[in-house]
Amino acid sequence: MTSTPAIETVGLTKRFGDFTAVQDVSLQIGPGEIFGFLGPNGAGKSTTIRCLLDLIRPSEGECRIAGLDSRKDAVEIRRHLGFLPSDLALYPNLSGRETLEFLANLRGGVDWAWVDSLADRFDADLGKKVGELSSGNRQKVGLIQAFMNRPEVVILDEPITGLDPLVQLEFHTLMREHVAEGSTVFLSSHTLSEVERVADRVGFIRRGHLIAVERMSELLDKALRRVTLEFSAPMPAAAFEGIEGVHSVEADGATVTAQYEGSMGPLLRAATAHDVLSLESSSVDLDEIFLEFYRDEVTEAEGGDAPEPAAASSAAERA
Template structure:
């Protein structure tokens, strides 16, 4: 691709004293993408985001936003993007409207028509004082301030925290519209279901390391590649083992199940060589694929298995 990436992270490392929070992380996000940044708590998501925004200084490596250097061109970067921090601090005594007026004036004015549109979409209440808001309504103010100047890029650190499901759907619709219009969305999350719903690509981070960057469609495709074959009589697994792209073959009586990659043809040919009665494809939960990434990382680190892999939200 020849376009300048909307966000580029280049060999980013950030240490806090002896502790390495982010190590040698690199990725690039193209204009028009919704990029999910997925990892459990403490993985290094906020540290990466704060480095991109020059809120903290990288130990080594660099970041670029819209072709601008995060450090040298920090003012211009902040002018052109919208940012929702994970730990949004607002003045408790201002109302929602006053908060947006204050934040808008820092940018040189408020487009109230745009604010009204966002307020309505998110069913936000701007009339009360921030101190009286629920966490959900406070989060809505945070989202409105990130979007109200119609930025080219939004960087959102765990944005759906506290939002109820219907508002989440509306919010994700906003992200899709922005991307369709050529804008770029960087979305950090610790929940697989959110990223699965909305992202075009997803990066997995764990313990400061980028484990994988995958297209969502390809992950979903992988998730669909388990097949179950029913035969008239018991069949042995070895008929299917060693076939091109076929793995994890299990035989149980007259039922064979297997995972496959690429063409289904070799598997079907072997099936029809026997007396096959039915072929069905059951979906492998995306969780399994995500957990595979996290398990590999645990093995590579020589660590013991723990339970801080990202959780699937139970809706």
């Protein structure tokens, strides 16, 4: 397997007038990797992708795909690339198959046995006109065209929009098969739960700044848990602050909610010094884990106080 990065950005910056959409983003993504690119809507994900594809030009920095310069070698890159945009637009009067034939001809032909196998796997109806298809079925056509030339690099922007859970599972299987052959998938999403099932590494972008890049396995190793304790009398949060492994504590009358990592023992010992009526434990979402461990970086990127994890998660979903 080649050591040349499948996707690389060096100091990528894109400004629109006085607004900086992407600021000094440097990434290296290797062959045979599923890379999740995560951030709320408006964070700079699609701008980064458009620069990679030479759909817009960077204000500063460089972009490369399969070792080729995104600007100088834009035509050659298309021979190695599959792409699904977030705002997929197809000709409404063409059927799904006619759409794929049109795109295949632009590519110089494809293996139609492979295309038909993809259509079977996604249960895609290619006989209907695209304009008559539901959003989920149009998305299936988009996924097929992204993979139909067996590209070295696939860039997917919010790919599971409209897909039912069974098709999502088949799509995840296809991605794993694709990278097992040495190809690369760049998966952009605003939902961490979408990529945590399949990504090898994840990059977090907020307000145009690349906050962190983590191996998914290492991020999961940082997994926090949340415990909600109900006491017989009001309990101050201060009673649990500074306990080993405890990251945050909130108190609301007799209810105390704490996030912790590692053993629950120290927290339980402090709790059982009081009259505990009930205890409930659950996992913390990975986006909350991210915000907890990278609070300072988020604060710097957003130019103010870092949001509380739960509030930030909700805001990201609304954005």
